[in-house]
Amino acid sequence: MGRRRHPLRQGNRRAGHLAQPAHHAGAHQYGRHADPRPAARPRRTACPLGAPDAVLAGIAVLLAGIVLFAVAGSRKAQLQVSAQRQSAGGRRFRTGLLICLLAGIFGPMINFAFVYGAPLQQRAVELGADPVYAGNAVWSIALTAGFLVNAAECLRLFRRNGSWRNYGQRRAGGLAWAAVAGIVWYLSIMLYGMGGSQMGEAGATVGWAVMQSVAIIAGNVAGICAGEWRGTTRHARTPMVAGLACLIAGIVILSGAM
Secondary structure, eight states: OOOOOOHHHHHHHHHHHHHHHHHHHHHHHHHHHOOOSOOOOOOOOSSTTOHHHHHHHHHHHHHHHHHHHHHHHHHHHHHHSOSTTHHHHHHHHHHHHHHHHHHHHHTTHHHHHHHHTHHHHHHHHHTTOOGGGTTHHHHHHHHHHHHHHHHHHHHHHHHHHTGGGGGGGOOHHHHHHHHHHHHHHHHHHHHHHHHHHHHGGGGGTHHHHHHHHHHHHHHHHHHHHTTTTTTOOHHHHHHHHHHHHHHHHHHHHHHHHO
16 A cells, blocks of 8 residues: 555645745746836935925025115115205105015016917917927917006106107117117026926926016126116115026026026
8 A cells, every 4th residue: 555645744845845836926027027227326316305395495596686776776866865855765766665675576477378378389389380489479468458557657648748759859879779788688588488398397486586687686786787786885786786696596496406
């Protein structure tokens, strides 16, 4: 009689034989899909704060620069008015500052047109327009509406002040410079649209903040070159220089966040 095998051991052997193909199959699958190279380290961002925090930090620095410019402008205005008219000059400055703040609040409406006019840009691309120039589909409508409002206000002022006759003096030089300013301003808007399209979702936030900051820097540098700050004291120039430094630092921080 042959030796009788224990049923438990026989079951274990069968399980082992059944497990071997599964084990080899699993090893085959692992060898086919697993990457023997070491895992790559996570790529570090340009700013150690991280993109969201860096954007907030950059905006905070830009706001600090704008506040410093307001302080510098106030000190400059106080130096330029006489002692008898200092209070009146201060009131005019505060009124002008309030109007500038309101202009700053409503100024980004053109950026809202760029953001919410995205369907127009998509439709322009579908009709064959280059994606880089698709923003012109928005600017043609937004800027035309702005022209109508400005033209109506100019006509009102012409009628109230009787200044229509100024155009009869043939001041070609002034008209030429005004036309150049309009062309350059539109080019800035068009370039912003092109750059914002390339930046994707960050174009309407980071791109807009960078463009406005560069515009403020360029305006103040032009004022310095034109001698607007000539004759002012260090008490007025110090916050202006600090404001320029803050704007430049804010642009660097926002760029690093990208």
